[in-house]
Amino acid sequence: MKLNSINWREVLKVVLTILTAIAGSLGVVSCMG
Structure with missing residues (x-):
């Protein structure tokens, strides 16, 4: 590796x-949950 x-x-x-x-995905999941 250089x-x-x-x-x-x-x-x-x-x-x-x-x-x-990732933050967006977690935000959507928490909002939907």
Whole structure:
């Protein structure tokens, strides 16, 4: 693995997108429940 080749901005975007999706899913579930 070449850590230097990782674009950390893209990584952060992906992480934030995933966290937002999870939070949204949990929010919908809690509202429906």
